[in-house]
Amino acid sequence: xxxxxxxxxxxxxxxxxxxxxxxxxxxxxxxxxxxxxxxxxxxxxxxxxxxxxxxxxxxxxxxxxxxxxxxxxxxxxxxxxxxxxxxxxxxxxxxxxxxxxxxxxxxxxxxxxxxxxxxxxxxxxxxxxxxxxxxxxxxxxxxxxxxxxxxxxxxxxxxxxxxxxxxxxxxxxxxxxxxxxxxxxxxxxxxxxxxxxxxxxxxxxxxxxxxxxxxxxxxxxxxxxxxxxxxxxxxxxxxxxxxxxxx
Amino acid sequence: xxxxxxxxxxxxxxxxxxxxxxxxxxxxxxxxxxxxxxxxxxxxxxxxxxxxxxxxxxxxxxxxxxxxxxxxxxxxxxxxxxxxxxxxxxxxxxxxxxxxxxxxxxxxxxxxxxxxxxxxxxxxxxxxxxxxxxxxxxxxxxxxxxxxxxxxxxxxxxxxxxxxxxxxxxxxxxxxxxxxxxxxxxxxxxxxxxxxxxxxxxxxxxxxxxxxxxxxxxxxxxxxxxxxxxxxxxxxxxxxxxxxxxx
DNA sequence: GAGTGGTCTAGACCACCCT
DNA sequence: GGGTGGTCTAGACCACTCC
Numbered sequence: 001x002x003x004x005x006x007x008x009x010x011x012x013x014x015x016x017x018x019x020x021x022x023x024x025x026x027x028x029x030x031x032x033x034x035x036x037x038x039x040x041x042x043x044x045x046x047x048x049x050x051x052x053x054x055x056x057x058x059x060x061x062x063x064x065x066x067x068x069x070x071x072x073x074x075x076x077x078x079x080x081x082x083x084x085x086x087x088x089x090x091x092x093x094x095x096x097x098x099x100x101x102x103x104x105x106x107x108x109x110x111x112x113x114x115x116x117x118x119x120x121x122x123x124x125x126x127x128x129x130x131x132x133x134x135x136x137x138x139x140x141x142x143x144x145x146x147x148x149x150x151x152x153x154x155x156x157x158x159x160x161x162x163x164x165x166x167x168x169x170x171x172x173x174x175x176x177x178x179x180x181x182x183x184x185x186x187x188x189x190x191x192x193x194x195x196x197x198x199x200x201x202x203x204x205x206x207x208x209x210x211x212x213x214x215x216x217x218x219x220x221x222x223x224x225x226x227x228x229x230x231x232x233x234x235x236x237x238x239x240x241x242x243x244x245x246x247x
Numbered sequence: 248x249x250x251x252x253x254x255x256x257x258x259x260x261x262x263x264x265x266x267x268x269x270x271x272x273x274x275x276x277x278x279x280x281x282x283x284x285x286x287x288x289x290x291x292x293x294x295x296x297x298x299x300x301x302x303x304x305x306x307x308x309x310x311x312x313x314x315x316x317x318x319x320x321x322x323x324x325x326x327x328x329x330x331x332x333x334x335x336x337x338x339x340x341x342x343x344x345x346x347x348x349x350x351x352x353x354x355x356x357x358x359x360x361x362x363x364x365x366x367x368x369x370x371x372x373x374x375x376x377x378x379x380x381x382x383x384x385x386x387x388x389x390x391x392x393x394x395x396x397x398x399x400x401x402x403x404x405x406x407x408x409x410x411x412x413x414x415x416x417x418x419x420x421x422x423x424x425x426x427x428x429x430x431x432x433x434x435x436x437x438x439x440x441x442x443x444x445x446x447x448x449x450x451x452x453x454x455x456x457x458x459x460x461x462x463x464x465x466x467x468x469x470x471x472x473x474x475x476x477x478x479x480x481x482x483x484x485x486x487x488x489x490x491x492x493x494x
Numbered sequence: 495g496a497g498t499g500g501t502c503t504a505g506a507c508c509a510c511c512c513t
Numbered sequence: 514g515g516g517t518g519g520t521c522t523a524g525a526c527c528a529c530t531c532c
Contacts, residue, residue, distance in 0.1 A: 076529030
């Protein structure tokens with residue numbers, strides 16, 4: 001035991017909450033690799049004994065560290081130090097001829113979740129001026145090295161047939177368009193943070209409130225009447241994006 | 248009481264956790280304005296009585312809803328429905344001659360927190376290839392309509408004197424540069440989500456784990472050797488940013 | 495079967511806010 | 514003083530995983 005029980009109790013009385021003290025000590029141990037990456041932490045009850053606090057306080061600290069992206073827990077298995085592995089979405093290259101694998105720095109695997117007719121206004125909450133009539137809606141999960149990193153919902157304005165929708169469902173949009181010889185003329189992005197939606201929670205295995213990067217997009221193409229819009233959500237520790245502007 | 252006690256207990260036994268049921272019902276009431284904006288919710292003990300669950304379960308649901316940005320609580324006062332008010336940072340205009348008030352759609356008020364010498368590598372965690380030698384570091388809080396919306400840390404490469412650092416501390420960087428006749432030649436951005444840092448928690452009054460938008464920036468100027476870099480953090484419900492690309 | 499994390503409860507103390 | 518949310522505790526049951 002690296003700190004005696006008394007220090008934690010004393011700390012509570014004069015300052016930060018107990019669970020914050022426990023969290024700080026656990027953070028220190030993770031940063032200094034006392035608990036190495038992918039290794040299981042001692043159990044909650046063992047930590048409670050060690051720190052001289054109740055198990056609930058330890059669990060509160062562990063839960064906060066999960067939301068900070070340092071830990072992940074599985075019932076019946078244990079609590080583990082997360083391996084930090086982050087991908088970058090580079091928008092500077094999004095309009096040139098490189099394929100997505102190169103652009104993203106990894107080979108994505110895409111799971112088509114559904115192709116349905118939905119009213120955008122019902123799905124993309126909080127976005128003003130959306131169509132209230134049903135459109136083709138493609139939902140997919142994107143993986144990198146078998147780790148889920150994006151949950152994507154996209155709407156297609158024109159009916160190019162089921163084969164094209166399947167293509168959209170199995171590729172990133174830029175690739176799908178390239179395959180049918182369509183170019184993107186204009187890209188509008190709104191970038192935002194958000195707590196994980198229920199769908200992202202399910203796809204990416206994160207809990208309610210987990211910080212995620214949200215990108216709402218709108219692609220205009222060089223084919224009359226064909227445009228895409230939608231949104232894609234990524235856990236904060238899985239993806240970031242870069243943009244460069246020169247003047 | 249809009250649902251009888253039994254329905255919650257039954258729901259627990261056959262599916263979602265109890266606190267998720269409570270959260271869903273509270274969300275419904277907030278969305279349908281049963282609990283209007285800025286109005287206090289019934290107390291945790293009253294809700295516990297109403298739903299027939301323990302107070303801890305209600306508190307767990309309330310805490311989750313705080314992290315989702317729907318509620319805010321103050322000890323001794325109550326729990327309130329948050330007024331949604333969000334600002335947009337438009338990067339498309341960042342290089343033209345409009346002043347920041349117009350660009351942002353609001354008149355910012357800026358609190359200078361500190362001007363110090365710091366090693367960037369010590370402050371901007373997780374960024375590779377940062378100088379390990381101390382540089383001028385300006386920390387500030389930015390408010391819109393008296394609501395804190397950004398916590399900014401910036402480093403200045405050259406020593407232009409204390410008056411200039413004060414200028415940086417009291418204005419957004421673009422404005423500070425304009426005032427001394429310097430133009431930005433190149434802007435590099437990394438946009439990311441993150442749980443609130445301790446500093447952002449303090450400045451913006453959000454709790455640990457609150458989803459925030461993180462923008463790391465690097466500005467090159469037309470004055471030799473003068474560049475800025477740093478990062479700015481905003482609670483997810485206070486700011487988003489937009490970018491448009493044409494090709 | 496033993497250990498794990500996830501959940502739930504009852505009961506308690508504190509600091510804070512209002513009147 | 515009385516109410517509020519924030520915190521902490523002891524104790525319990527469950528589903529899950531591993532042996």
